[in-house]
Amino acid sequence: IGPLSPHPEPGERDDEATLRPRRLTEFVGQSRVREQLELVLEGARRRGSPPDHVLLSGPPGLGKTSLAMIIAAELGSALRVTSGPALERAGDLAAMLSNLAEGDVLFIDEIHRIARPAEEMLYLAMEDFRVDVVVGKGPGATSIPLEVAPFTLVGATTRSGALTGPLRDRFGFTAHMEFYSSGDLERVLRRSATILGVDLRPDGAVEVARRSRGTPRIANRLLRRVRDYAEVRADGAVTRDIARAALAVYDVDELGLDRLDRAVLGALVRTFGGGPVGVSTLAVAVGEEPATVEEVCEPYLVRAGMLARTPRGRVATAAAWRHLGMEPPAQAPG
Numbered sequence: 001i002g003p004l005s006p007h008p009e010p011g012e013r014d015d016e017a018t019l020r021p022r023r024l025t026e027f028v029g030q031s032r033v034r035e036q037l038e039l040v041l042e043g044a045r046r047r048g049s050p051p052d053h054v055l056l057s058g059p060p061g062l063g064k065t066s067l068a069m070i071i072a073a074e075l076g077s078a079l080r081v082t083s084g085p086a087l088e089r090a091g092d093l094a095a096m097l098s099n100l101a102e103g104d105v106l107f108i109d110e111i112h113r114i115a116r117p118a119e120e121m122l123y124l125a126m127e128d129f130r131v132d133v134v135v136g137k138g139p140g141a142t143s144i145p146l147e148v149a150p151f152t153l154v155g156a157t158t159r160s161g162a163l164t165g166p167l168r169d170r171f172g173f174t175a176h177m178e179f180y181s182s183g184d185l186e187r188v189l190r191r192s193a194t195i196l197g198v199d200l201r202p203d204g205a206v207e208v209a210r211r212s213r214g215t216p217r218i219a220n221r222l223l224r225r226v227r228d229y230a231e232v233r234a235d236g237a238v239t240r241d242i243a244r245a246a247l248a249v250y251d252v253d254e255l256g257l258d259r260l261d262r263a264v265l266g267a268l269v270r271t272f273g274g275g276p277v278g279v280s281t282l283a284v285a286v287g288e289e290p291a292t293v294e295e296v297c298e299p300y301l302v303r304a305g306m307l308a309r310t311p312r313g314r315v316a317t318a319a320a321w322r323h324l325g326m327e328p329p330a331q332a333p334g
Ligand code: ADP
Pocket: 015, 016, 017, 019, 020, 021, 026, 027, 028, 029, 059, 060, 061, 062, 063, 064, 065, 066, 067, 156, 188, 216, 217, 220
Protein backbone atom coordinates (compact mmCIF):
# COMPACT_ATOMS: atom_id res chain seq x y z
CA ILE A 1 0.00 0.00 0.00
CA GLY A 2 2.77 2.46 -0.82
CA PRO A 3 5.93 3.83 0.76
CA LEU A 4 4.54 3.87 4.28
CA SER A 5 3.61 0.21 4.53
CA PRO A 6 5.28 -1.40 7.55
CA HIS A 7 5.70 -4.64 5.59
CA PRO A 8 8.74 -5.20 3.36
CA GLU A 9 8.18 -4.42 -0.31
CA PRO A 10 9.16 -6.97 -2.95
CA GLY A 11 12.88 -6.68 -3.63
CA GLU A 12 13.55 -4.84 -0.42
CA ARG A 13 14.98 -7.82 1.47
CA ASP A 14 18.55 -7.33 0.27
CA ASP A 15 18.63 -3.75 1.46
CA GLU A 16 17.22 -4.87 4.76
CA ALA A 17 19.94 -7.45 5.13
CA THR A 18 22.59 -4.73 4.64
CA LEU A 19 21.01 -2.42 7.18
CA ARG A 20 20.07 -4.96 9.82
CA PRO A 21 21.79 -4.48 13.17
CA ARG A 22 23.96 -7.55 13.96
CA ARG A 23 24.63 -7.16 17.68
CA LEU A 24 22.66 -5.87 20.63
CA THR A 25 24.91 -2.78 20.86
CA GLU A 26 24.03 -1.86 17.27
CA PHE A 27 20.31 -2.17 17.94
CA VAL A 28 18.99 1.39 18.30
CA GLY A 29 16.31 2.36 20.84
CA GLN A 30 13.95 0.01 22.74
CA SER A 31 16.27 0.47 25.72
CA ARG A 32 14.05 -1.46 28.16
CA VAL A 33 13.79 -4.47 25.89
CA ARG A 34 17.51 -4.32 25.21
CA GLU A 35 18.42 -4.20 28.88
CA GLN A 36 16.07 -7.04 29.78
CA LEU A 37 17.36 -9.16 26.95
CA GLU A 38 20.96 -8.47 27.91
CA LEU A 39 20.26 -9.88 31.37
CA VAL A 40 18.44 -12.93 30.01
CA LEU A 41 21.33 -13.69 27.65
CA GLU A 42 24.11 -13.03 30.16
CA GLY A 43 22.38 -15.16 32.82
CA ALA A 44 22.13 -18.05 30.39
CA ARG A 45 25.73 -17.62 29.31
CA ARG A 46 26.94 -17.83 32.92
CA ARG A 47 24.86 -20.90 33.65
CA GLY A 48 25.97 -22.49 30.42
CA SER A 49 22.40 -23.45 29.48
CA PRO A 50 20.03 -22.12 26.80
CA PRO A 51 18.03 -19.06 27.87
CA ASP A 52 14.26 -19.05 28.41
CA HIS A 53 12.04 -18.97 25.36
CA VAL A 54 11.49 -15.39 24.18
CA LEU A 55 8.30 -13.84 22.78
CA LEU A 56 8.67 -10.59 20.82
CA SER A 57 5.44 -8.73 20.28
CA GLY A 58 4.74 -5.50 18.45
CA PRO A 59 3.75 -3.93 15.11
CA PRO A 60 5.61 -4.95 11.92
CA GLY A 61 8.92 -3.29 11.04
CA LEU A 62 10.08 -2.57 14.60
CA GLY A 63 12.95 -5.06 14.64
CA LYS A 64 11.58 -8.42 15.82
CA THR A 65 13.38 -10.47 13.15
CA SER A 66 16.54 -8.45 13.76
CA LEU A 67 16.35 -9.21 17.47
CA ALA A 68 15.91 -12.93 16.84
CA MET A 69 19.06 -12.89 14.71
CA ILE A 70 20.88 -10.89 17.37
CA ILE A 71 19.88 -13.37 20.10
CA ALA A 72 21.42 -16.20 18.08
CA ALA A 73 24.54 -14.14 17.32
CA GLU A 74 25.01 -13.12 20.95
CA LEU A 75 24.70 -16.76 22.04
CA GLY A 76 27.01 -17.92 19.26
CA SER A 77 24.23 -20.26 18.14
CA ALA A 78 22.76 -21.23 14.81
CA LEU A 79 19.41 -19.67 13.88
CA ARG A 80 16.64 -21.71 12.26
CA VAL A 81 13.82 -19.71 10.76
CA THR A 82 10.20 -20.64 10.08
CA SER A 83 6.78 -19.06 10.46
CA GLY A 84 3.37 -19.86 11.88
CA PRO A 85 1.65 -20.19 8.47
CA ALA A 86 4.41 -22.61 7.32
CA LEU A 87 3.65 -24.97 10.20
CA GLU A 88 0.37 -26.31 8.94
CA ARG A 89 0.78 -29.88 10.11
CA ALA A 90 2.40 -31.20 13.28
CA GLY A 91 4.78 -33.15 11.03
CA ASP A 92 6.20 -29.88 9.64
CA LEU A 93 7.15 -28.84 13.13
CA ALA A 94 8.42 -32.29 14.13
CA ALA A 95 10.81 -32.24 11.17
CA MET A 96 12.06 -28.79 12.15
CA LEU A 97 12.50 -29.74 15.81
CA SER A 98 14.27 -33.03 15.17
CA ASN A 99 16.89 -31.20 13.09
CA LEU A 100 17.84 -28.83 15.90
CA ALA A 101 21.27 -29.10 17.52
CA GLU A 102 21.86 -28.29 21.17
CA GLY A 103 21.65 -24.57 21.86
CA ASP A 104 20.11 -23.64 18.50
CA VAL A 105 17.69 -20.74 18.30
CA LEU A 106 14.42 -21.50 16.52
CA PHE A 107 12.64 -18.39 15.23
CA ILE A 108 8.94 -18.69 14.49
CA ASP A 109 7.60 -15.50 12.89
CA GLU A 110 3.84 -14.81 13.06
CA ILE A 111 3.57 -17.47 15.72
CA HIS A 112 -0.08 -16.57 16.36
CA ARG A 113 -0.91 -18.19 12.99
CA ILE A 114 0.45 -21.63 13.87
CA ALA A 115 -2.05 -24.48 13.31
CA ARG A 116 -3.51 -26.15 16.37
CA PRO A 117 -1.86 -29.60 16.16
CA ALA A 118 1.57 -28.00 15.64
CA GLU A 119 0.91 -25.66 18.54
CA GLU A 120 0.12 -28.58 20.85
CA MET A 121 3.30 -30.33 19.82
CA LEU A 122 5.20 -27.14 20.53
CA TYR A 123 4.00 -27.07 24.17
CA LEU A 124 5.79 -30.32 24.99
CA ALA A 125 8.87 -29.36 23.00
CA MET A 126 9.18 -26.03 24.81
CA GLU A 127 8.65 -27.56 28.23
CA ASP A 128 10.36 -30.95 28.15
CA PHE A 129 12.40 -30.87 24.94
CA ARG A 130 10.58 -33.83 23.49
CA VAL A 131 7.70 -34.43 21.10
CA ASP A 132 5.25 -37.27 20.63
CA VAL A 133 5.01 -38.22 17.00
CA VAL A 134 1.82 -40.07 16.15
CA VAL A 135 2.31 -42.82 13.60
CA GLY A 136 -0.64 -44.44 11.82
CA LYS A 137 -4.34 -43.67 12.02
CA GLY A 138 -7.37 -44.82 13.99
CA PRO A 139 -7.16 -47.49 16.73
CA GLY A 140 -3.79 -48.74 15.48
CA ALA A 141 -2.11 -45.35 15.88
CA THR A 142 0.87 -45.27 18.19
CA SER A 143 2.70 -42.35 19.64
CA ILE A 144 6.48 -42.41 19.52
CA PRO A 145 8.34 -40.09 21.88
CA LEU A 146 11.22 -38.25 20.27
CA GLU A 147 13.92 -36.28 22.06
CA VAL A 148 14.62 -32.72 20.99
CA ALA A 149 17.96 -31.04 21.69
CA PRO A 150 17.64 -28.22 24.25
CA PHE A 151 16.91 -25.12 22.19
CA THR A 152 15.59 -21.59 22.59
CA LEU A 153 12.39 -20.62 20.86
CA VAL A 154 12.05 -17.02 19.76
CA GLY A 155 8.47 -16.28 18.69
CA ALA A 156 7.38 -13.06 17.03
CA THR A 157 3.82 -11.78 16.79
CA THR A 158 2.06 -8.63 15.70
CA ARG A 159 -1.00 -9.72 17.69
CA SER A 160 -0.06 -11.06 21.10
CA GLY A 161 -3.76 -11.03 22.01
CA ALA A 162 -4.33 -13.73 19.38
CA LEU A 163 -1.96 -16.15 21.14
CA THR A 164 -3.59 -18.87 23.23
CA GLY A 165 -2.97 -18.72 26.97
CA PRO A 166 -1.05 -22.02 27.15
CA LEU A 167 1.34 -20.90 24.42
CA ARG A 168 1.91 -17.48 25.94
CA ASP A 169 2.59 -19.06 29.37
CA ARG A 170 5.42 -21.16 28.01
CA PHE A 171 7.56 -18.16 27.15
CA GLY A 172 9.87 -17.24 30.03
CA PHE A 173 10.37 -13.74 28.72
CA THR A 174 8.08 -11.47 26.69
CA ALA A 175 9.33 -8.26 25.14
CA HIS A 176 6.80 -5.65 24.05
CA MET A 177 8.23 -3.52 21.27
CA GLU A 178 6.99 0.06 21.09
CA PHE A 179 6.96 2.51 18.18
CA TYR A 180 10.28 4.41 18.11
CA SER A 181 10.66 8.04 19.16
CA SER A 182 11.77 10.56 16.53
CA GLY A 183 15.15 10.80 18.23
CA ASP A 184 15.69 7.04 17.96
CA LEU A 185 14.58 7.06 14.32
CA GLU A 186 17.14 9.79 13.63
CA ARG A 187 19.80 7.48 15.04
CA VAL A 188 18.53 4.61 12.88
CA LEU A 189 18.71 6.94 9.86
CA ARG A 190 22.21 8.17 10.66
CA ARG A 191 23.44 4.61 11.01
CA SER A 192 21.81 3.59 7.71
CA ALA A 193 23.12 6.70 5.92
CA THR A 194 26.65 5.81 7.00
CA ILE A 195 26.29 2.24 5.73
CA LEU A 196 24.75 3.36 2.41
CA GLY A 197 27.07 6.34 1.95
CA VAL A 198 24.24 8.88 1.93
CA ASP A 199 25.06 12.51 2.79
CA LEU A 200 22.29 12.90 5.37
CA ARG A 201 22.27 16.29 7.06
CA PRO A 202 20.91 16.72 10.62
CA ASP A 203 17.84 18.70 9.52
CA GLY A 204 17.19 16.13 6.81
CA ALA A 205 17.29 13.34 9.40
CA VAL A 206 14.77 15.17 11.59
CA GLU A 207 12.41 15.59 8.66
CA VAL A 208 12.56 11.97 7.50
CA ALA A 209 12.29 10.63 11.09
CA ARG A 210 9.16 12.67 11.73
CA ARG A 211 7.38 11.06 8.81
CA SER A 212 8.42 7.47 9.46
CA ARG A 213 5.52 6.36 11.67
CA GLY A 214 7.77 5.31 14.53
CA THR A 215 9.00 2.41 12.37
CA PRO A 216 12.66 1.75 11.40
CA ARG A 217 11.69 -0.22 8.28
CA ILE A 218 9.78 2.82 6.98
CA ALA A 219 12.57 5.20 7.98
CA ASN A 220 15.07 3.18 5.95
CA ARG A 221 12.72 3.04 2.96
CA LEU A 222 12.07 6.80 3.01
CA LEU A 223 15.82 7.37 3.26
CA ARG A 224 16.32 5.45 0.00
CA ARG A 225 13.58 7.42 -1.76
CA VAL A 226 14.96 10.72 -0.52
CA ARG A 227 18.48 9.73 -1.57
CA ASP A 228 17.27 9.09 -5.14
CA TYR A 229 15.66 12.49 -5.24
CA ALA A 230 18.74 14.20 -3.80
CA GLU A 231 21.01 12.54 -6.36
CA VAL A 232 18.78 13.09 -9.39
CA ARG A 233 17.41 16.56 -8.71
CA ALA A 234 20.11 18.09 -6.47
CA ASP A 235 23.72 17.62 -5.37
CA GLY A 236 23.12 14.47 -3.29
CA ALA A 237 22.91 16.09 0.14
CA VAL A 238 19.74 15.21 2.04
CA THR A 239 18.68 18.43 3.70
CA ARG A 240 15.33 19.35 5.22
CA ASP A 241 14.14 21.01 2.02
CA ILE A 242 15.21 18.11 -0.17
CA ALA A 243 13.49 15.65 2.19
CA ARG A 244 10.29 17.68 2.11
CA ALA A 245 10.29 17.97 -1.66
CA ALA A 246 11.10 14.28 -2.13
CA LEU A 247 8.43 13.04 0.25
CA ALA A 248 5.82 15.27 -1.37
CA VAL A 249 6.45 13.33 -4.58
CA TYR A 250 5.58 10.13 -2.72
CA ASP A 251 2.44 11.52 -1.08
CA VAL A 252 3.88 11.25 2.40
CA ASP A 253 2.55 14.16 4.41
CA GLU A 254 3.99 16.10 7.37
CA LEU A 255 2.83 13.54 9.91
CA GLY A 256 3.74 10.48 7.91
CA LEU A 257 0.17 9.91 6.78
CA ASP A 258 -0.26 8.46 3.31
CA ARG A 259 -3.17 8.34 0.89
CA LEU A 260 -4.96 5.52 2.68
CA ASP A 261 -4.65 7.13 6.12
CA ARG A 262 -6.02 10.35 4.73
CA ALA A 263 -8.80 8.47 2.96
CA VAL A 264 -9.75 6.79 6.24
CA LEU A 265 -9.77 10.09 8.12
CA GLY A 266 -11.60 11.78 5.25
CA ALA A 267 -14.35 9.12 5.22
CA LEU A 268 -14.63 9.21 8.99
CA VAL A 269 -15.06 12.97 9.02
CA ARG A 270 -16.96 13.65 5.79
CA THR A 271 -19.10 10.53 5.36
CA PHE A 272 -19.69 9.62 8.99
CA GLY A 273 -19.62 13.07 10.60
CA GLY A 274 -16.60 12.13 12.74
CA GLY A 275 -18.02 8.80 13.95
CA PRO A 276 -18.47 6.64 15.88
CA VAL A 277 -18.36 4.08 13.09
CA GLY A 278 -17.32 0.41 12.95
CA VAL A 279 -13.97 -0.43 11.42
CA SER A 280 -15.47 -2.71 8.73
CA THR A 281 -17.82 0.04 7.56
CA LEU A 282 -14.88 2.40 7.43
CA ALA A 283 -12.85 -0.12 5.43
CA VAL A 284 -15.68 -0.56 2.90
CA ALA A 285 -15.94 3.22 2.53
CA VAL A 286 -12.28 3.46 1.47
CA GLY A 287 -12.29 0.20 -0.52
CA GLU A 288 -9.72 -1.61 1.64
CA GLU A 289 -9.55 -4.85 3.59
CA PRO A 290 -10.67 -4.38 7.20
CA ALA A 291 -7.45 -6.12 8.33
CA THR A 292 -5.31 -3.52 6.51
CA VAL A 293 -7.23 -0.66 8.06
CA GLU A 294 -7.13 -2.27 11.48
CA GLU A 295 -3.53 -3.47 11.55
CA VAL A 296 -1.72 -0.89 9.39
CA CYS A 297 -3.63 2.43 9.44
CA GLU A 298 -5.23 2.40 12.83
CA PRO A 299 -2.32 1.82 15.19
CA TYR A 300 -0.49 4.79 13.75
CA LEU A 301 -3.55 7.06 13.50
CA VAL A 302 -4.25 6.32 17.17
CA ARG A 303 -0.65 7.00 18.10
CA ALA A 304 -0.64 10.24 16.08
CA GLY A 305 -3.70 11.33 18.07
CA MET A 306 -5.97 11.42 15.01
CA LEU A 307 -8.31 8.59 15.81
CA ALA A 308 -9.84 7.25 19.01
CA ARG A 309 -11.19 3.75 19.57
CA THR A 310 -14.39 3.78 21.60
CA PRO A 311 -16.76 0.92 22.50
CA ARG A 312 -19.21 2.28 19.91
CA GLY A 313 -16.67 2.57 17.10
CA ARG A 314 -13.93 4.77 15.70
CA VAL A 315 -14.07 8.51 16.31
CA ALA A 316 -12.09 11.34 14.67
CA THR A 317 -10.26 13.59 17.14
CA ALA A 318 -10.23 17.37 16.94
CA ALA A 319 -6.67 17.10 15.56
CA ALA A 320 -7.96 14.95 12.69
CA TRP A 321 -10.54 17.57 11.68
CA ARG A 322 -7.88 20.26 11.78
CA HIS A 323 -5.42 18.09 9.82
CA LEU A 324 -8.03 17.94 7.06
CA GLY A 325 -8.44 21.70 7.23
CA MET A 326 -11.85 21.66 8.95
CA GLU A 327 -13.23 23.08 12.16
CA PRO A 328 -13.85 20.24 14.67
CA PRO A 329 -17.37 19.96 16.14
CA ALA A 330 -17.71 20.50 19.87
CA GLN A 331 -18.13 16.80 20.67
CA ALA A 332 -14.90 15.71 18.93
CA PRO A 333 -12.43 14.28 21.47
CA GLY A 334 -9.31 16.42 21.97
P1 ADP B 1 10.05 -6.99 12.09
O1 ADP B 1 10.57 -8.40 12.15
O2 ADP B 1 9.58 -6.49 13.42
O3 ADP B 1 9.02 -6.76 11.01
P2 ADP B 1 12.75 -6.34 11.17
O4 ADP B 1 13.61 -6.90 12.25
O5 ADP B 1 12.66 -7.13 9.91
O6 ADP B 1 11.27 -6.03 11.73
O7 ADP B 1 13.25 -4.85 10.88
C1 ADP B 1 13.05 -4.21 9.65
C2 ADP B 1 14.26 -3.39 9.27
O8 ADP B 1 14.31 -2.25 10.12
C3 ADP B 1 15.59 -4.12 9.50
O9 ADP B 1 16.09 -4.65 8.31
C4 ADP B 1 16.53 -3.06 10.01
O10 ADP B 1 17.23 -2.51 8.92
C5 ADP B 1 15.63 -1.99 10.56
N1 ADP B 1 15.63 -1.97 12.03
C6 ADP B 1 14.68 -2.49 12.83
N2 ADP B 1 14.95 -2.24 14.13
C7 ADP B 1 16.12 -1.56 14.16
C8 ADP B 1 16.91 -1.01 15.22
N3 ADP B 1 16.53 -1.10 16.49
N4 ADP B 1 18.05 -0.39 14.89
C9 ADP B 1 18.41 -0.27 13.59
N5 ADP B 1 17.71 -0.75 12.55
C10 ADP B 1 16.56 -1.39 12.82
